[in-house]
Amino acid sequence: MYEELREAVCKANIELQAQKLVISSWGNVSGIDRAAGVVAIKPSGVAYNELTPERIVLLDLGGNVIEVETQNLASLQPSSDTPTHLELYRNFEAIGGICHTHSLCATMWAQACREIPCFGTTHADYFYGPVPVTEVMTKDEIESDYELNTGKVIVRRFANMEPMKMPAVLVAGHGPFTWGNTAAAAVEVAVVLEQAAKMALGTIMINPNKNKISQILLDKHYLRKHGKNAYYGQEN
Amino acid sequence: MYEELREAVCKANIELQAQKLVISSWGNVSGIDRAAGVVAIKPSGVAYNELTPERIVLLDLGGNVIEVETQNLASLQPSSDTPTHLELYRNFEAIGGICHTHSLCATMWAQACREIPCFGTTHADYFYGPVPVTEVMTKDEIESDYELNTGKVIVRRFANMEPMKMPAVLVAGHGPFTWGNTAAAAVEVAVVLEQAAKMALGTIMINPNKNKISQILLDKHYLRKHGKNAYYGQEN
Amino acid sequence: MYEELREAVCKANIELQAQKLVISSWGNVSGIDRAAGVVAIKPSGVAYNELTPERIVLLDLGGNVIEVETQNLASLQPSSDTPTHLELYRNFEAIGGICHTHSLCATMWAQACREIPCFGTTHADYFYGPVPVTEVMTKDEIESDYELNTGKVIVRRFANMEPMKMPAVLVAGHGPFTWGNTAAAAVEVAVVLEQAAKMALGTIMINPNKNKISQILLDKHYLRKHGKNAYYGQEN
Amino acid sequence: MYEELREAVCKANIELQAQKLVISSWGNVSGIDRAAGVVAIKPSGVAYNELTPERIVLLDLGGNVIEVETQNLASLQPSSDTPTHLELYRNFEAIGGICHTHSLCATMWAQACREIPCFGTTHADYFYGPVPVTEVMTKDEIESDYELNTGKVIVRRFANMEPMKMPAVLVAGHGPFTWGNTAAAAVEVAVVLEQAAKMALGTIMINPNKNKISQILLDKHYLRKHGKNAYYGQEN
Numbered sequence: 001m002y003e004e005l006r007e008a009v010c011k012a013n014i015e016l017q018a019q020k021l022v023i024s025s026w027g028n029v030s031g032i033d034r035a036a037g038v039v040a041i042k043p044s045g046v047a048y049n050e051l052t053p054e055r056i057v058l059l060d061l062g063g064n065v066i067e068v069e070t071q072n073l074a075s076l077q078p079s080s081d082t083p084t085h086l087e088l089y090r091n092f093e094a095i096g097g098i099c100h101t102h103s104l105c106a107t108m109w110a111q112a113c114r115e116i117p118c119f120g121t122t123h124a125d126y127f128y129g130p131v132p133v134t135e136v137m138t139k140d141e142i143e144s145d146y147e148l149n150t151g152k153v154i155v156r157r158f159a160n161m162e163p164m165k166m167p168a169v170l171v172a173g174h175g176p177f178t179w180g181n182t183a184a185a186a187v188e189v190a191v192v193l194e195q196a197a198k199m200a201l202g203t204i205m206i207n208p209n210k211n212k213i214s215q216i217l218l219d220k221h222y223l224r225k226h227g228k229n230a231y232y233g234q235e236n
Numbered sequence: 237m238y239e240e241l242r243e244a245v246c247k248a249n250i251e252l253q254a255q256k257l258v259i260s261s262w263g264n265v266s267g268i269d270r271a272a273g274v275v276a277i278k279p280s281g282v283a284y285n286e287l288t289p290e291r292i293v294l295l296d297l298g299g300n301v302i303e304v305e306t307q308n309l310a311s312l313q314p315s316s317d318t319p320t321h322l323e324l325y326r327n328f329e330a331i332g333g334i335c336h337t338h339s340l341c342a343t344m345w346a347q348a349c350r351e352i353p354c355f356g357t358t359h360a361d362y363f364y365g366p367v368p369v370t371e372v373m374t375k376d377e378i379e380s381d382y383e384l385n386t387g388k389v390i391v392r393r394f395a396n397m398e399p400m401k402m403p404a405v406l407v408a409g410h411g412p413f414t415w416g417n418t419a420a421a422a423v424e425v426a427v428v429l430e431q432a433a434k435m436a437l438g439t440i441m442i443n444p445n446k447n448k449i450s451q452i453l454l455d456k457h458y459l460r461k462h463g464k465n466a467y468y469g470q471e472n
Numbered sequence: 473m474y475e476e477l478r479e480a481v482c483k484a485n486i487e488l489q490a491q492k493l494v495i496s497s498w499g500n501v502s503g504i505d506r507a508a509g510v511v512a513i514k515p516s517g518v519a520y521n522e523l524t525p526e527r528i529v530l531l532d533l534g535g536n537v538i539e540v541e542t543q544n545l546a547s548l549q550p551s552s553d554t555p556t557h558l559e560l561y562r563n564f565e566a567i568g569g570i571c572h573t574h575s576l577c578a579t580m581w582a583q584a585c586r587e588i589p590c591f592g593t594t595h596a597d598y599f600y601g602p603v604p605v606t607e608v609m610t611k612d613e614i615e616s617d618y619e620l621n622t623g624k625v626i627v628r629r630f631a632n633m634e635p636m637k638m639p640a641v642l643v644a645g646h647g648p649f650t651w652g653n654t655a656a657a658a659v660e661v662a663v664v665l666e667q668a669a670k671m672a673l674g675t676i677m678i679n680p681n682k683n684k685i686s687q688i689l690l691d692k693h694y695l696r697k698h699g700k701n702a703y704y705g706q707e708n
Numbered sequence: 709m710y711e712e713l714r715e716a717v718c719k720a721n722i723e724l725q726a727q728k729l730v731i732s733s734w735g736n737v738s739g740i741d742r743a744a745g746v747v748a749i750k751p752s753g754v755a756y757n758e759l760t761p762e763r764i765v766l767l768d769l770g771g772n773v774i775e776v777e778t779q780n781l782a783s784l785q786p787s788s789d790t791p792t793h794l795e796l797y798r799n800f801e802a803i804g805g806i807c808h809t810h811s812l813c814a815t816m817w818a819q820a821c822r823e824i825p826c827f828g829t830t831h832a833d834y835f836y837g838p839v840p841v842t843e844v845m846t847k848d849e850i851e852s853d854y855e856l857n858t859g860k861v862i863v864r865r866f867a868n869m870e871p872m873k874m875p876a877v878l879v880a881g882h883g884p885f886t887w888g889n890t891a892a893a894a895v896e897v898a899v900v901l902e903q904a905a906k907m908a909l910g911t912i913m914i915n916p917n918k919n920k921i922s923q924i925l926l927d928k929h930y931l932r933k934h935g936k937n938a939y940y941g942q943e944n
Contacts, residue, residue, distance in 0.1 A: 023431060024424070026358075045469030080460065080468050102358045104431070108438030111356040112446050120583040121646045122498075122574045142452050146460075173449045174357045188496070195495060195576070201438060202580030202673060210584050213645045216614045224552065224618075232552050233517030259903060260896070262830075281941030316932065316940050338830045340903070344910030347828040348918050378924045382932075409921045410829045437910060592819040593882045594734075594810045660732070667731060667812070674816030678909060682820050685881045688850050696788065696854075704788050705753030 006053040009040040012183035017048040027101040028079040031183035043076035087151025092163040097183035102175040105197035110170035117212045119203045123196040124221035128165040242289040245276040248419035253284040263337040264315040267419035279312035323387025328399040333419035338411040341433035346406035353448045355439045359432040360457035364401040478525040481512040484655035489520040499573040500551040503655035515548035559623025564635040569655035574647040577669035582642035589684045591675045595668040596693035600637040714761040717748040720891035725756040735809040736787040739891035751784035795859025800871040805891035810883040813905035818878035825920045827911045831904040832929035836873040
């Protein structure tokens with residue numbers, strides 16, 4: 001049941017470690033089967049080298065674990081960040097996979113509570129503007145349903161943005177979430193976000209007064225790779 | 237005799253190198269058998285790839301080497317930092333393992349004589365507040381019983397802190413010590429400390445006026461992973 | 473046909489990844505057979521570990537793809553940056569290979585729109601002066617024939633410079649292009665440029681008022697390795 | 709002839725690359741047989757993975773190449789930095805090996821023309837004070853006998869210092885030279901210097917007003933590892 005989804009999600013989680021975006025058991029990736037309304041996500045606190053498709057947890061969009069009889073194993077506990085993922089899936093209908101890491105440099109920006117400015121075409125190729133940072137969460141938001149509320153502050157930040165044109169957010173004082181069509185795509189965005197975050201940090205060290213690139217160059221690069229007039233790669 | 241302890245301590249020392257926390261023969265990890273009052277520690281100046289459980293040195297809490305007949309080898313000299321470890325074991329009764337490194341970024345903060353502020357949840361997941369830095373040692377403390385006094389300034393710094401809630405310290409002008417239930421746990425904390433130290437450095441570069449996170453978010457993340465109401469992982 | 477050229481260009485592209493100058497399918501290397509007027513370049517959006525000499529695209533200097541019957545495969549689309557490469561080959565007659573990356577630190581300088589000063593002999597061994605940055609491209613230059621115009625702003629920047637004495641440029645808000653006698657030489661310059669960019673960043677962090685080195689030291693090091701009086705290596 | 713010396717020097721050069729202190733064919737290590745007055749050094753411009761003991765060049769202290777019949781190969785050209793090495797051997801009688809690199813962070817300090825302050829015990833364990841930087845070389849020193857004069861400015865800088873207590877120097881605008889009892893020891897110092905240079909850079913970023921450590925702590929750490937009262941390691 002949902003073998004393909006679980007395999008894809010398992011593989012995407014393992015890729016987090018291969019890409020050096022996580023240490024220990026930090027970070028988690030999920031994917032969704034939109035037709036079935038089923039989400040697959042990393043189990044909580046399990047090391048990446050112990051992940052197998054059978055250990056990936058299945059849930060419905062309401063957060064109920066779906067028990068699957070696989071080699072007589074009971075389902076593991078899903079990632080403690082699961083309510084955040086579910087809130088994003090419920091509100092961002094176009095997305096098919098979500099990735100959360102504490103990757104080094106993106107987390108620096110999240111901790112600094114500063115959005116990552118679009119300083120160049122590397123950034124513009126993937127993110128259609130600065131990567132936003134959420135508001136700092138309130139006492140109430142933290143003390144009850146913290147992980148669900150983490151999702152809510154992200155959704156609130158995207159009130160006027162299209163998630164598929166800005167596939168990343170920095171949760172203030174915490175770290176990045178990224179997304180895409182699939183679990184694998186969400187991880188790819190996490191890799192690029194970390195690179196863009198590094199480049200932006202170096203940019204302000206070299207030139208603290210640097211402005212973002214022009215809207216025209218942003219349009220050019222983003223639309224060269226995305227949308228109906230894209231002309232990058234082999235399939236346009 | 238104490239084979240299990242020596243194996244665990246040997247493995248934890250080797251892990252230091254795998255985690256890139258040490259170069260050359262710098263750094264040392266110890267573990268304690270509380271029931272027996274026996275400490276196992278790295279021998280002084282021995283390269284990590286030459287470590288075997290038989291070469292791990294055993295001592296009592298008073299610093300007397302316990303000779304163990306293993307393949308007719310005399311005991312090696314224990315790490316020159318042994319008196320620091322023993323002072324911590326004598327005073328921090330809850331701890332079972334200690335790790336000392338000169339890991340790059342934690343050492344930068346130690347050399348700068350600044351505590352590492354809690355700027356985010358990565359930090360809060362492991363350290364219940366800023367990672368403290370000791371006082372600069374006095375002439376007398378340095379000139380006689382330097383390593384013992386290193387332990388004493390650490391203990392003094394923890395007069396009003398619980399070591400198991402703050403499993404790390406920066407010795408001013410020197411580097412970090414970390415601890416945990418076991419030798420392996422102490423190394424895990426050293427890995428996370430290095431990551432938190434890197435993130436904090438980047439954070440102040442991006443936003444020099446950044447304040448620490450709120451006590452509420454600190455409580456939330458620390459207590460999500462620690463204590464009786466923890467809900468992270470598979471065993472809560 | 474042009475097997476040797478395609479093999480050299482394929483190998484140079486793969487070297488980009490081995491040298492950690494690129495992630496994903498970013499970056500591209502080309503080479504030219506000047507006698508035949510034939511350019512070989514990476515196909516667009518193809519991962520480095522899927523590159524083979526047969527997949528390298530051939531074009532004439534006017535940008536027309538040269539179909540080669542290789543195992544009945546139709547030619548792939550050339551790199552979207554091809555018009556930039558062609559413009560450089562048309563104008564810089566001495567060069568035989570071109571490399572474009574978004575390598576981390578060189579891109580920081582490009583994004584900061586600052587030339588890389590010559591702070592030391594590492595830089596002077598390869599670059600005869602500061603590595604220049606182009607003007608920011610205009611609205612018109614971006615909106616039509618963007619990649620061709622990228623080539624034109626580079627050529628304009630070199631109005632009074634000799635490309636073989638300054639084998640690198642930073643495109644403002646974008647990233648570096650490098651070149652040399654061959655595709656492999658262009659990649660070697662890209663490796664050194666990244667190193668020089670890192671060193672220069674560290675230099676201004678340690679000493680923000682640091683001046684460039686003297687013209688005399690620049691001459692000494694550059695001419696020790698280049699030109700008729702060079703005396704470095706085994707073949708002078 | 710001098711097989712052991714050549715093997716040691718070959719191995720030390722290869723170690724430069726393993727330790728990531730060099731890229732391309734940059735950097736060179738030499739060793740001396742004091743009794744015979746024979747120096748062994750890396751050939752110029754040869755890649756590290758092509759080095760063999762037979763390709764290591766032998767010279768007397770006057771710089772004359774000593775031809776050795778090894779498999780009928782003529783001697784290669786010695787490193788272009790050979791006159792610098794020879795000048796150091798002639799003036800620093802206690803040293804047995806020399807290493808020159810453009811290692812990333814030590815070169816940043818050299819380019820910034822700032823000595824590396826002793827901010828902590830990692831530094832103090834190897835260097836008895838700040839790592840000095842030479843004067844900027846004059847026009848005359850650069851234009852004739854540049855490499856010999858590089859040695860002379862180093863020697864001049866050490867007029868009041870003991871080379872074995874300060875086994876490293878930064879040549880202004882260039883990079884570090886290190887030395888020790890043997891070629892291998894010189895490389896070990898280069899590794900530690902790079903680490904100390906990184907730590908010092910981070911230290912001033914965290915605390916720009918940080919002072920060096922006290923003379924007392926410097927004495928303690930340096931003398932814990934060096935001289936007749938040393939008590940680190942297994943052989944004191």
